[in-house]
Amino acid sequence: NSFCTLLVVPVAMPTSPSLSSTSSSTSLSVSASESESSFAASVTRIERGDDEEPEFVDGVPDELQCGICLGVAKVAHVTEECGHLYCRDCILGAFDIKKACPYCREPLTDKGIRKSVRAQREIMALTVNCGNAKHGCEETCTLSDLERHMERCQYAKIDCPLRTYGCDAVISRKVLCEHLSACPVAVRLSQGDAALEHEMAIHQRANRGQFIWKIENIQSRRGQACSPGFMAHGLKWCLRHIPAQGGVFVVPVGHNKRASFTLTIFNTNQDNDVTDFDGGWPAAKTSWGFAKFTNPERLGTPGFVVDGCATVGVVMHGLIDD
Ligand SMILES: [Zn+2]
Ligand SMILES: [Zn+2]
Ligand SMILES: [Zn+2]
Ligand SMILES: [Zn+2]
Known part of the structure; x- marks a missing residue:
């Protein structure tokens, strides 16, 4: 194309x-x-879930079926004494109830079963349909190649x-x-x-772990705005913009921890991004940040407001110990 x-x-x-x-x-x-x-x-x-049973083209030979669930043995395990084959989870589950081979009732211990490398190899060599057969893929391959095919399958x-x-x-x-x-x-x-290009450029240069928030109508809105919540250090936080102060603040959500953080306001010219660090969040304050971070002078500088929106990013560095 x-x-x-x-x-x-x-x-x-x-x-x-x-x-x-x-x-x-x-x-x-x-x-x-x-x-x-x-x-x-x-x-x-x-679409195919990891635990969805693969579809075997010629069925599963009896000797490769689990004696409990009757499906193909998953992580095949075999009993030492009587040589019966099971899924690992099936036989371990059965052992919780009775220490015997469920098929022939031969008494067994945990040590009486082992992984069957041979059965596993034969199972991986069985032919399966592609997991996207229902979407039109007619490919077949061995079970061992299925994952590789699914990654490239044109019907995925x-x-x-x-x-x-x-x-x-x-x-x-x-x-x-x-x-x-x-x-x-x-x-x-x-x-x-231009707005979309700006957004893509920001995402490209943003740090890993940086939470990015596009503040809408930043020059005309009167009321406060809150970002969606984000997770850092296992805790939820959000950003708040207060137009009257031009301030951007970090707010703990559902906890009262504090952290050091870096706040960035992005410019269409990366060299003009402005980044401020703060490590001094006082214990008495329920939110902390920078007043005048989005002051009128800054917002009036070309490149900070695109399509009515300014975009800020925050990196939460570390929790402050009390
Ligand atoms: Zn089973
Ligand atoms: Zn047995
Ligand atoms: Zn396919
Ligand atoms: Zn699309």
Whole structure:
């Protein structure tokens, strides 16, 4: 598809580590093959659950079935004395009730069972249907190759790689290119949407562990605004913006711990980002931050307000001991 080879994004795709980690360039052309390999890493949704039973093309031979659940033996274990095969969990569960082989009633101890490497190897060599058979994939492979196939399967359901920026489409991998030519977020990008480009650039340069909050209508709103909650040091926090003070504050949610933190307000020019550190949150204060962090002079400087929004990020460094 031509769109895939023509799609030029202003920054590396945020969900493709292989691209963003190897390039500091601000403009990247994603070719079809590049996008295919890097988008594989962006898969966050595979419909087949891990515990869903694979579909064996020729069924499971009796000697590889568990004597308790009658399915294919999972983590196959065999009894030493009588040689009967079970799933590990099935036989350990049965042992809780009675120390005997459930199939032939031979008395057993825990030491009377062992992992069956041979049975496990034979099971892994059985032929299975792809887990996306219900979506149209006709591939078959050995059980040992199934995971590798599923990672590449063109019928696998994946999230749009631009999910972070507002596209919530779930698509088959094989129609990724078609989707990107119609994806509302990709279309905004290809039309040079400045606000979206700013947002992507911020996400790209944000620290790991940084919580990012876009403060809407920052110059016209009168009332306070609160960010969604975020987790740091196992505790919930949020940010609060108080327009009258131009202040941005960290607020503990459901606890009264304090922390040192770094607050950043992002500019479209990364060199103009402003970052302040604070390590002196007093015990008496239920929230702490910087008054005038979003003062009118700063907001009036080009690059801090895009589409009516300013974007701030916070890194919570460490809890303050009392
Ligand atoms: Zn079983
Ligand atoms: Zn037995
Ligand atoms: Zn498949
Ligand atoms: Zn999309």
